[in-house]
Amino acid sequence: MRRLKLAFIVIFIGISFLSQAQSPGYMGKKAALSIGASVSPLMGWLFSEEEIYDLNLKFNLRFEYVVARRIALGIQYERINDIIYLKNYGVTGSNPLIDLSPNGSSQSPAEFKSAANFYGNSYSGFVKFYNKGFGSIAPVGRYFILEAQYSSVIVSDDGRYYNGNPTELHRLNTMTVLLGVGIENVYFDHLTVDLSLNMGLNGAGIRGIQNEKDYFEAGGNNMTRQIESKMFSDYIMLMRANVGWLIF
Amino acid sequence: MTLAKSIFLYLFLLVSLAGVAQDKFVFEETKADGDIPIDFITLLSDKYKNDVSTIDKKEKKKARKTKTQFYLESNFYINEVISSGNVLFNDRYTTYLNNIYKEIALKNPSLHREKIYFYAAKSTEVNAFATHSAIILINVGLLAKLTTEDEIAFVMCHEIAHVVKKHNIKQHIFNEEVDKKKGGYKKANWETKLYSKSNYSKKQESQADGFGFEYFLNTDYDPKAAISAFEKLKTANLPYGDSLEIPSLAPIKTQLVDVPEVPNLADIQIEEEEEERENKSTEKEKKKKKKKKKKKKDLSTHPALDLRVESIQVRINQVESNSNYSRTPNEVNKYAEHELPHLFLEKGMEVHTLYCLLNLMNESEPTDYQKDLMAKTLYALSQRKTYIEEYPDSVTSSYKKYWSSYKRQIKKGPKSLNRLLAWVNSMSNAQLNALALSHTLSRIKKVEDGGEAMTDRTVDLLEEYYKFYSKEKAGEEVIKMILKSDEHLLARAQKSNSSTDENNVVEPLENMIVLSPEYRQFDLRDEEVYKYVSSEEELISFSKKIEKAADMLKIDCNIISAIDFKNYTVEEFNELVLINQFLRENQITTPNCISSKKVEMRKLSEKYKTNNLSMMGVYSFVESKPVVLKVFALTYTTLIFPLLPFGVYYSFTPLRHTFNYTLLFDIEREETNYYNVNLIKMKDRRGAVNVSLYDHLKQLKDRGR
Numbered sequence: 001m002r003r004l005k006l007a008f009i010v011i012f013i014g015i016s017f018l019s020q021a022q023s024p025g026y027m028g029k030k031a032a033l034s035i036g037a038s039v040s041p042l043m044g045w046l047f048s049e050e051e052i053y054d055l056n057l058k059f060n061l062r063f064e065y066v067v068a069r070r071i072a073l074g075i076q077y078e079r080i081n082d083i084i085y086l087k088n089y090g091v092t093g094s095n096p097l098i099d100l101s102p103n104g105s106s107q108s109p110a111e112f113k114s115a116a117n118f119y120g121n122s123y124s125g126f127v128k129f130y131n132k133g134f135g136s137i138a139p140v141g142r143y144f145i146l147e148a149q150y151s152s153v154i155v156s157d158d159g160r161y162y163n164g165n166p167t168e169l170h171r172l173n174t175m176t177v178l179l180g181v182g183i184e185n186v187y188f189d190h191l192t193v194d195l196s197l198n199m200g201l202n203g204a205g206i207r208g209i210q211n212e213k214d215y216f217e218a219g220g221n222n223m224t225r226q227i228e229s230k231m232f233s234d235y236i237m238l239m240r241a242n243v244g245w246l247i248f
Numbered sequence: 249m250t251l252a253k254s255i256f257l258y259l260f261l262l263v264s265l266a267g268v269a270q271d272k273f274v275f276e277e278t279k280a281d282g283d284i285p286i287d288f289i290t291l292l293s294d295k296y297k298n299d300v301s302t303i304d305k306k307e308k309k310k311a312r313k314t315k316t317q318f319y320l321e322s323n324f325y326i327n328e329v330i331s332s333g334n335v336l337f338n339d340r341y342t343t344y345l346n347n348i349y350k351e352i353a354l355k356n357p358s359l360h361r362e363k364i365y366f367y368a369a370k371s372t373e374v375n376a377f378a379t380h381s382a383i384i385l386i387n388v389g390l391l392a393k394l395t396t397e398d399e400i401a402f403v404m405c406h407e408i409a410h411v412v413k414k415h416n417i418k419q420h421i422f423n424e425e426v427d428k429k430k431g432g433y434k435k436a437n438w439e440t441k442l443y444s445k446s447n448y449s450k451k452q453e454s455q456a457d458g459f460g461f462e463y464f465l466n467t468d469y470d471p472k473a474a475i476s477a478f479e480k481l482k483t484a485n486l487p488y489g490d491s492l493e494i495p496s497l498a499p500i501k502t503q504l505v506d507v508p509e510v511p512n513l514a515d516i517q518i519e520e521e522e523e524e525r526e527n528k529s530t531e532k533e534k535k536k537k538k539k540k541k542k543k544k545k546d547l548s549t550h551p552a553l554d555l556r557v558e559s560i561q562v563r564i565n566q567v568e569s570n571s572n573y574s575r576t577p578n579e580v581n582k583y584a585e586h587e588l589p590h591l592f593l594e595k596g597m598e599v600h601t602l603y604c605l606l607n608l609m610n611e612s613e614p615t616d617y618q619k620d621l622m623a624k625t626l627y628a629l630s631q632r633k634t635y636i637e638e639y640p641d642s643v644t645s646s647y648k649k650y651w652s653s654y655k656r657q658i659k660k661g662p663k664s665l666n667r668l669l670a671w672v673n674s675m676s677n678a679q680l681n682a683l684a685l686s687h688t689l690s691r692i693k694k695v696e697d698g699g700e701a702m703t704d705r706t707v708d709l710l711e712e713y714y715k716f717y718s719k720e721k722a723g724e725e726v727i728k729m730i731l732k733s734d735e736h737l738l739a740r741a742q743k744s745n746s747s748t749d750e751n752n753v754v755e756p757l758e759n760m761i762v763l764s765p766e767y768r769q770f771d772l773r774d775e776e777v778y779k780y781v782s783s784e785e786e787l788i789s790f791s792k793k794i795e796k797a798a799d800m801l802k803i804d805c806n807i808i809s810a811i812d813f814k815n816y817t818v819e820e821f822n823e824l825v826l827i828n829q830f831l832r833e834n835q836i837t838t839p840n841c842i843s844s845k846k847v848e849m850r851k852l853s854e855k856y857k858t859n860n861l862s863m864m865g866v867y868s869f870v871e872s873k874p875v876v877l878k879v880f881a882l883t884y885t886t887l888i889f890p891l892l893p894f895g896v897y898y899s900f901t902p903l904r905h906t907f908n909y910t911l912l913f914d915i916e917r918e919e920t921n922y923y924n925v926n927l928i929k930m931k932d933r934r935g936a937v938n939v940s941l942y943d944h945l946k947q948l949k950d951r952g953r
Contacts (some may be wrong), residue, residue, distance in 0.1 A: 024946040026939050030801050042890040069943070135906075135928035142929070186935035197894070213349040237890060 023066045024244055026139055026186050034192060034244020040234050047233035049087060056082060056234050060240060066138040070130040078122035083115050083204060084155060084230055086223055100193035116169055120153035139184055145196060147178040155227050170227055173206035178237050194242040205232025262693045275586040275617045277823045282338035287383055288330050290815045292784045295323045318420040321382050331810030333825035334370045341368030342581050345386055348401050355466040364411055376403055378410040380417055392584035393480050397576035398473030406460035415452045422448050450551045457556055461563055470573035471564050478557045480684050494606040499686040510679050516671045518663055577667045589621050593844050594829050596836030598629040599658055599669050624844040625690045626684035627705045628837055634677045634712055635838035647838050685709040701846035757948035759804035759858040763827050765790050766865030773872050787811050794864060797942045801949045806856050823852060834918055843918060853915050861913040868906045868932035906932040912945035922948055
């Protein structure tokens with residue numbers, strides 16, 4: 001633990017020195033705190049049988065720091081709070097949630113779809129490369145972003161079908177790698193506006209969209225497949241908008 | 249009786265002394281003085297608004313648009329000229345010109361409603377021009393050329409007529425008509441357009457001659473002065489007459505330097521290549537040349553001088569009375585003549601400077617000002633020649649280009665200049681350096697203010713002289729003797745050699761003078777490409793951005809901006825003029841040359857405690873995207889349809905580029921030591937400009953660390 005602390009301090013001091021020497025920041029300001037939202041419209045409809053209007057909205061809190069003339073590092077916390085319609089499940093009698101297609105063949109629910117809460121937290125670290133060709137200087141201008149995100153998602157019934165007891169249906173811990181392009185500007189010398197378009201590959205998501213037969217042979221079921229393919233569609237094309245404040 | 253004798257003696261002495269004092273002409277470079285006039289202070293946007301308010305609202309929409317555009321552009325160019333620092337105010341020339349105008353207006357009551365004001369412009373060109381806003385500029389070159397007040401008054405009347413008859417705006421409206429192929433110009437090709445514009449301008453000039461002469465006739469000036477003014481304009485390419493009677497220049501003998509003899513100017517034969525070529529050329533070639541000349545004349549904006557003289561002569565004959573006019577001498581002619589040499593020197597026209605100085609020195613005993621300027625001119629000339637001829641081609645190419653174009657310009661000019669050029673060319677570099685050295689050496693310690701800069705020049709020249717002797721493998725001892733015999737020079741030379749490396753050490757930027765920041769916005773999609781008013785607004789805020797960024801980096805920054813004269817004193821205005829002159833000269837002279845403005849610039853450096861002169865600016869462009877790109881974006885995003893909104897946005901928004909540059913010039917070393925341009929492919933929003941500007945200043949602040 002002590003070694004870890006030491007390494008952390010050394011890295012922090014290193015980054016600080018590097019940033020002091022090379023990065024101008026925005027009028028000397030290098031750190032920004034921002035909040036934002038991300039959406040992935042149409043993707044759920046295309047990849048995971050969601051509705052066409054489903055935006056898959058997620059909110060984030062982000063801290064980033066300019067470490068070099070054209071590089072900024074950052075960390076982000078993202079809250080996932082969504083609903084998933086478990087299409088191949090139905091509710092009958094004492095056993096509320098029944099897989100209507102145990103052999104894997106898709107079929108519409110007999111009476112209604114079962115909606116479950118889809119929530120969790122994501123933690124990510126990212127690096128932004130401000131593009132020299134576009135004359136960008138961190139934190140203003142066009143950039144490429146490379147992000148690694150760890151997400152922990154829980155799918156649960158809120159208790160409607162389990163006699164009032166909230167029940168966890170599935171838990172998923174997964175990694176996503178995102179690559180994106182964006183544009184950031186500063187207004188009123190403090191307010192940052194950052195828009196980006198990201199393409200991400202979620203580890204579980206890739207598994208979820210593979211061949212149905214292979215998936216079931218590997219021990220998966222309809223519910224996990226739908227959850228995982230939702231993860232895929234949520235990250236494959238993510239539009240993000242952040243509004244922040246340059247703090248120091 | 250004794251008392252009477254004493255009084256008589258006293259009076260005699262007083263009169264003699266007064267006479268001596270009057271004979272001694274002391275010249276100092278003319279500078280603006282007093283309060284900065286309203287024309288300089290008023291912003292372009294305000295001038296534009298005032299002018300637009302005068303447009304009759306009953307006029308057709310298109311006519312109103314044309315006039316609005318004219319006022320915008322014209323006011324912009326007037327502001328550019330005024331802020332260049334070349335226009336003087338409350339100086340001897342401007343005061344004199346406006347006094348003459350009072351005389352003219354007194355005899356021409358119709359002029360009372362015009363708010364005409366004259367300014368003198370520091371230009372060697374023999375010219376004058378009127379603007380739509382009733383500001384008339386008369387060049388110093390013209391005041392040096394015209395020897396009588398009567399001639400000046402005629403030229404002024406001519407320019408007044410341009411203002412009264414609103415020729416500027418009329419020409420603009422006509423040009424628009426021709427360019428946009430309206431009326432009778434629907435099928436006009438480019439040549440017809442050119443001829444039409446030139447003919448229209450000629451008509452206006454003739455009209456200005458006519459109306460101007462009527463104003464002039466009402467005054468007490470000699471009407472025939474109009475003819476003599478035109479006669480003088482025939483040799484407009486030379487400040488004085490084409491005199492071959494100027495004396496040669498010899499080295500000034502000193503105990504320190506043993507200088508070789510130089511050729512005598514009188515012995516120099518001019519190669520009359522032009523005439524010879526003319527004689528040798530065939531009939532066909534002669535005809536071709538004649539045609540070319542005719543075409544050039546036809547496309548000129550002014551009618552031929554002979555025709556103008558003729559028409560004025562006709563009018564003189566009509567009104568000739570028996571009154572005997574005595575012409576009033578031009579009060580400022582002598583000053584203007586003295587002004588020209590240093591103006592030529594600033595433009596890198598050393599042969600012209602030499603010509604002016606030799607003429608002035610021929611007229612009377614050389615003054616300190618003339619001797620000083622002569623030393624600087626010879627120094628500049630010898631350093632230019634040495635640099636061009638002895639440094640590698642790769643280094644000197646642009647200077648060689650300038651020198652050959654300057655020589656070509658002289659060759660087309662009068663014989664006197666050609667002979668001077670031939671004289672300069674007939675000397676070896678060593679001879680020219682020695683001549684310059686002797687003159688420069690003679691100015692050391694004699695001119696209090698110029699002492700140090702002159703000493704630096706001497707050291708430069710001594711080095712060249714030394715190289716010459718080393719080459720010849722002779723006289724090395726002579727140069728050592730020279731240096732040994734003057735401790736002060738020796739110390740300077742040693743300092744100059746040893747400090748070369750020290751000077752190259754880059755230091756963090758602590759303070760700087762920022763010269764006239766620039767902000768230019770262009771919309772390449774519009775007919776009106778340059779965004780005049782918005783550029784001015786942005787410029788004002790850009791200056792504040794520079795101040796803020798410098799303040800954050802703890803860089804002491806003094807902005808001398810041409811847009812903000814309102815808050816300036818005349819001293820600051822003159823500082824702006826000085827810096828502009830210094831930079832102009834630096835641009836044209838070779839890098840081995842110390843500026844003629846060195847002493848004044850050193851004083852400026854001391855005042856602001858910095859050698860750093862910075863120039864900063866922003867150029868922003870908006871242009872349409874190529875159709876191919878738009879189609880590609882739309883097609884691509886339609887295929888990946890969730891991205892379609894991006895494709896549509898991309899296709900319907902223009903391309904934007906913003907350039908931000910920062911240049912740092914070392915006043916002492918007379919060279920640029922930092923230059924950075926950042927191309928930001930974004931709109932020139934505050935954030936984008938600030939981040940780039942701060943980045944440049946931070947680099948300067950951190951350098952050498």
